[in-house]
Amino acid sequence: EAQVTQNPRYLITVTGKKLTVTCSQNMNHEYMSWYRQDPGLGLRQIYYSMNVEVTDKGDVPEGYKVSRKEKRNFPLILESPSPNQTSLYFCASSFDWKETQYFGPGTRLLVL
Amino acid sequence: GDSVTQMEGPVTLSEEAFLTINCTYTATGYPSLFWYVQYPGEGLQLLLKATKADDKGSNKGFEATYRKETTSFHLEKGSVQVSDSAVYFCALSDEGGGGNKLTFGTGTQLKVEL
Numbered sequence: 001e002a003q004v005t006q007n008p009r010y011l012i013t014v015t016g017k018k019l020t021v022t023c024s025q026n027m028n029h030e031y032m033s034w035y036r037q038d039p040g041l042g043l044r045q046i047y048y049s050m051n052v053e054v055t056d057k058g059d060v061p062e063g064y065k066v067s068r069k070e071k072r073n074f075p076l077i078l079e080s081p082s083p084n085q086t087s088l089y090f091c092a093s094s095f096d097w098k099e100t101q102y103f104g105p106g107t108r109l110l111v112l
Numbered sequence: 113g114d115s116v117t118q119m120e121g122p123v124t125l126s127e128e129a130f131l132t133i134n135c136t137y138t139a140t141g142y143p144s145l146f147w148y149v150q151y152p153g154e155g156l157q158l159l160l161k162a163t164k165a166d167d168k169g170s171n172k173g174f175e176a177t178y179r180k181e182t183t184s185f186h187l188e189k190g191s192v193q194v195s196d197s198a199v200y201f202c203a204l205s206d207e208g209g210g211g212n213k214l215t216f217g218t219g220t221q222l223k224v225e226l
Contacts, residue, residue: 033213041218090156098205103157106154
């Protein structure tokens with residue numbers, strides 16, 4: 001089944017404790033992206049990747065890191081989480097950034 | 113820069129009512145337009161899209177027409193069901209907009225009651 005998977009789905013952590021949210025797709029997509037969803041703000045892009053080893057900042061990259069060592073995986077790293085990073089995070093992938101994006105189920109993060 | 117404006121929610125309708133969710137956009141190029149739907153507890157999924165002016169996207173009884181003259185892409189459905197309750201996002205991709213990404217509206221929550 002074609003899908004985008006994210007882990008974990010739910011996470012409660014404390015300020016400053018490094019964490020990684022994994023994202024994997026099995027559709028051989030070149031483009032992958034991370035978004036955060038906050039009430040009243042819609043979806044805002046954090047980082048994106050056009051292909052392996054090619055990543056770039058989106059609209060709200062501060063406090064986040066990403067890597068793209070393999071085509072299928074695009075982890076999101078929070079080196080020192082803060083409470084303002086409490087949010088719902090989505091990973092998405094597509095063949096091309098202009099085309100239909102396929103979203104993962106989301107990761108709900110609470111930073112205390 | 114590019115932007116998408118959607119009507120505020122929540123929108124509450126009775127089953128079988130007519131639905132319109134307004135979406136207008138600003139873009140520097142010739143964007144493709146999308147409607148995504150997010151059911152409770154799930155990720156977004158594509159509902160329909162249109163890639164050029166006057167195109168009509170349709171799926172599951174929903175329709176939207178790409179109107180370049182009014183820069184709009186309003187979502188409509190003739191008879192909503194309880195199962196249509198979800199959050200609907202209008203989005204665009206614009207090669208001339210700078211940045212390789214979709215630009216999303218803030219989302220409109222739809223609640224359909226019996």
